[in-house]
Amino acid sequence: MEAIKGTVELLHFSRFSCRKSLPDRPFLRELIIPVGSGGYVAMFEIEPGTTVNILAVRHQREEDFQ
Numbered sequence: 001m002e003a004i005k006g007t008v009e010l011l012h013f014s015r016f017s018c019r020k021s022l023p024d025r026p027f028l029r030e031l032i033i034p035v036g037s038g039g040y041v042a043m044f045e046i047e048p049g050t051t052v053n054i055l056a057v058r059h060q061r062e063e064d065f066q
Contacts (some may be wrong), residue, residue, distance in 0.1 A: 004033050004035075004040060004042070004057070007031065007032075007034070008031070009040065011033075011044065012050075015052055016029075016046070019032075023042055026063065027045055027046040028044075029039075029043070029044055029046065033057075037053060038060055039060050040057075040059055040060060041057070042057045043055045043057075043058075
């Protein structure tokens, strides 16, 4: 859980550097969260101002977001 919290903190500085989740939705992005030999992917949406909403978190080995 600490690895997730620490990586999510990076969104304060670099939310637009994360990969786009869908080409036609530039504010819907994915953050890679490394944990050991695997990790997680957090889908988030950038709102006006400084707000970021984390919509879902999945393990990298799981199927894509539904």
